[in-house]
Amino acid sequence: MAEHILFLTGKLAEPSLRKVLHAMQPTEFSYDVCELGISVAGLMTSDMIRRRLVDIHNASRIVIPGRARGDLDPLCEHYGVPVVRGPDELKDLPQFFGRAGEKPDLSRYDIRIFAEIVEAPTLTVAGLLARAAYYRACGADVIDLGALPQTPFPHLEDAVAALVEAGYQVSVDSHDTEELLRGGRAGAHYLLSLKEETLWVADQVAAVPVVIPSEAGDIDSLVRSVRALQSRGRPCIADSILDPIHFGFTDAIVRYRELRNVLPETEIMMGIGNLTELTDADTAGMNALLIGIASELGITNILATEVSPHARSAVREADFARRMMFAARANSALPRDIGDQLMALHERRPFPYAAAEIGEFADAVKDPSFRIQVSSTGMHVYNRDGMQVGTDPFEFYPGLKVDQDGSHAFYLGVELGRAQIAWQLGKRYTQDQPLGWGCAAGDGTDTDGARCGPESGLSQETHKPTTGRR
Numbered sequence: 001m002a003e004h005i006l007f008l009t010g011k012l013a014e015p016s017l018r019k020v021l022h023a024m025q026p027t028e029f030s031y032d033v034c035e036l037g038i039s040v041a042g043l044m045t046s047d048m049i050r051r052r053l054v055d056i057h058n059a060s061r062i063v064i065p066g067r068a069r070g071d072l073d074p075l076c077e078h079y080g081v082p083v084v085r086g087p088d089e090l091k092d093l094p095q096f097f098g099r100a101g102e103k104p105d106l107s108r109y110d111i112r113i114f115a116e117i118v119e120a121p122t123l124t125v126a127g128l129l130a131r132a133a134y135y136r137a138c139g140a141d142v143i144d145l146g147a148l149p150q151t152p153f154p155h156l157e158d159a160v161a162a163l164v165e166a167g168y169q170v171s172v173d174s175h176d177t178e179e180l181l182r183g184g185r186a187g188a189h190y191l192l193s194l195k196e197e198t199l200w201v202a203d204q205v206a207a208v209p210v211v212i213p214s215e216a217g218d219i220d221s222l223v224r225s226v227r228a229l230q231s232r233g234r235p236c237i238a239d240s241i242l243d244p245i246h247f248g249f250t251d252a253i254v255r256y257r258e259l260r261n262v263l264p265e266t267e268i269m270m271g272i273g274n275l276t277e278l279t280d281a282d283t284a285g286m287n288a289l290l291i292g293i294a295s296e297l298g299i300t301n302i303l304a305t306e307v308s309p310h311a312r313s314a315v316r317e318a319d320f321a322r323r324m325m326f327a328a329r330a331n332s333a334l335p336r337d338i339g340d341q342l343m344a345l346h347e348r349r350p351f352p353y354a355a356a357e358i359g360e361f362a363d364a365v366k367d368p369s370f371r372i373q374v375s376s377t378g379m380h381v382y383n384r385d386g387m388q389v390g391t392d393p394f395e396f397y398p399g400l401k402v403d404q405d406g407s408h409a410f411y412l413g414v415e416l417g418r419a420q421i422a423w424q425l426g427k428r429y430t431q432d433q434p435l436g437w438g439c440a441a442g443d444g445t446d447t448d449g450a451r452c453g454p455e456s457g458l459s460q461e462t463h464k465p466t467t468g469r470r
Contacts, residue, residue, distance in 0.1 A: 003029040006059035007086070008049065010041035012364050013065070016090050016357070024094055032057040039367060046070025050078055067430075088430060091352035095337075104327040104338045111294060111322040114171060114190075114303040115140035115315050116273070121153040125162050132168055139319025142190065144303065145183070147174035160186035171210075177201050192303075193239065196225045202234055210237045210269055217248070219255055223262055230266075237301055239269040242290075244278040253293065260297045269301035270294055272318070276304075276311045283310065284342040284439060287317040288324070292335065295325035316439040317342060344440035350426040351375050355389070362387040370400070372415050374429040379419045381412075393420055 009017045014035045021031060036052045038044060042065055049064065056062060056079050064072075066088035075083040087096045115135035120128060132143040143163055147153055156172070156179060163170045164187045171190035172183030177198050180191045184205025192210040194201055202209040209229065214221040222238055229236040240259045243252040259268060272290045276283040294302060304318045305311065320341040328335040340347055353361075355377040362382035365371065373380045378391040381400070388399050393416035402409040415431060422429035428436065 002027070003060050004058060005029050005031045006057050006062045007031060007033045008041075008044065008053065008062065008064045008068075009033060009035055010038045010044065010065070011035055012039055012361055013041045013090060015360070015364075017093075020090050020093050024097070026097070028097075032059065039365075041065040042067035044068040046072060046075050049075060053079075056081065088433075089352045089428075091349075104324075104331070106320075106323040106327060106339065108330070109322040109326045110300055111291065111318075111326075112141045112301050113139055113315060113318050113322070114142040114144045114269075114301065116144040116146045116173060116303055116305045118146040118305055118307050119148065120145040120159065121148050121151045121156075125155060125159050128159050129162060129166060132163055132166070135315055136168070138313075138315040140304075140315055142169040142171050144171040144173050144190075144192065145188075147172070147176060147179050149175075153179060156182050157186040160188050164188075172207075181205060183207070190237075194225070196221045196228075199225055199228060202229060202236075203232075208235050208237065210239055212239050212241055216241065216243075217251065217255065219258060219262070222259070226263060226266055235267070237267040237269050238263060239271065242270055242272065242274050244274045249275070256293070256297055256299065260299075267301060268297070268299045269303060270299050271303035272314070273303065273305035273307070273311075276314050277308050280310070282344065282440075283314050284317050284344050287314065287321045288335070288342050291318060291321040292325050295322075295329055313439050320439055340436070341438040344438045346426045347428055347436075350422070350428055352428070355380070358382075359387070370412060372412075372419050372429075372431045374419050374423050378423055379416060381416070391420070391423060393417060 007017060007021070014033065018033055021033070034053065034057070036044065036049065038048070044065055045068065047070060049068075060081055062075070062079065062081060062083045063086045064083060066085050068085060072083045072085070087093060115138070117123065117128060117131050123131065128145070135143060145156070145159060160170050160172065160183055170188045171192055172180060172188045173192040174180050174183070175193070180194070180201050181204055184191055184201070184207040188207050190210060191201065191205070191207045193212040194209045195212060196214045199209070199211070211222060211225040211229070213219060219240060222240060226236055226238050238259060240255040241252060243249050256268065256270065270290065272287065275290060276286050279286065291302065293299075302318055302322070304314045306314050320339065324335050324338045324342070327338055351374060353373060353375060355375045358373045358375055358380045361371070361373070362380070365382060365384050368383050368385070370381055370383050378389055379393070381388045381396055388396050390396060393413065396416060400409075400412060402412060418435055419429050421427070422435060
């Protein structure tokens with residue numbers, strides 16, 4: 001028996017809601033639409049719903065506007081059926097009901113993120129613990145202590161011990177074999193980076209070694225190192241090194257492919273910092289591409305850094321990218337319509353309403369409050385007295401007539417500033433809501449409120465023990 005859904009709405013949105021539902025032609029549910037006698041659906045509250053909604057029309061579920069406020073649990077108890085919030089925009093109802101495919105599962109991934117504290121020797125133990133907590137919140141699985149050349153690290157053992165005691169997986173990253181030995185003996189789980197000439201370090205400690213070529217591009221030495229460790233029964237990770245653009249980047253990508261062909265079962269690491277840190281471009285797209293390559297090649301370790309200010313969200317981006325690529329690969333699908341956390345500047349569907357539709361909304365408004373919407377044409381500001389359309393917020397000021405109302409002028413200035421940015425970049429704008437910047441915002445949420453860098457723990461059914469290297 002098909003589900004019967006009652007959709008609650010306001011006067012302005014009712015025609016659009018009916019139009020969207022009619023276009024969906026749902027077969028999995030029947031529906032009724034109830035207009036609750038309020039102009040703006042987003043101003044609906046749970047208390048208002050309980051006062052005004054008497055007949056639920058035999059509904060088995062009630063869907064209220066996405067921006068409606070209040071606790072829904074009392075409503076569920078009062079009406080005896082589930083009461084849920086729909087999407088913020090009516091145009092997104094088809095996606096809400098799975099018409100664009102089932103909502104992807106972003107809880108799974110098979111790539112471990114090593115977050116490197118590059119300047120570890122210069123930080124106190126307390127400072128290292130604070131940085132580790134930040135990286136963990138961004139999605140890191142292993143905290144990598146990066147040693148600096150000719151820089152003493154007298155508190156290395158104390159740092160490793162404190163991090164391990166606090167529950168972190170720890171790696172030590174150094175080309176100094178003495179520092180690697182110290183880190184391994186202090187309890188580090190991984191050591192970066194051993195070469196064919198320094199494999200003896202792995203015989204002295206229990207930490208999992210990450211091996212790199214003896215010389216740049218020398219895959220043969222890397223393969224020999226891996227096979228030597230495997231012959232001793234030691235797990236290890238191989239990293240053929242990702243070089244920056246114009247210094248061997250393309251050849252480096254090819255080497256990862258060759259390495260996977262030669263060592264089909266070996267754990268591999270890719271250090272993405274040489275691209276994200278050394279390229280003056282937004283890092284979200286680079287992370288998506290590199291982790292897409294890693295997903296194709298079965299590379300299950302990523303080393304990320306956040307040294308340059310423009311790369312400050314690299315770990316969060318890597319965390320979402322690994323989840324997105326896992327979901328796409330698991331469903332044999334393109335990495336699309338999975339989430340917009342890596343689309344900080346643009347959105348695939350930025351303008352849900354055309355200028356003509358916004359004009360219909362404006363015609364129905366009977367009160368003096370200003371509404372602001374954005375279409376591909378520009379910004380639309382309207383109330384009962386009419387509508388202005390433009391692309392520069394300063395153009396609107398004379399017609400708004402708020403020069404005697406400072407607080408109202410301030411509010412409209414803020415909203416029109418947001419609207420202009422949304423129109424210029426091609427982003428979603430919703431009045432009274434901040435623009436969504438995905439992982440780049442640093443608030444841990446995407447525009448749907450999903451975490452961008454959750455507390456992590458690898459998907460148990462998909463991950464094997466690993467380690468890392470740059």
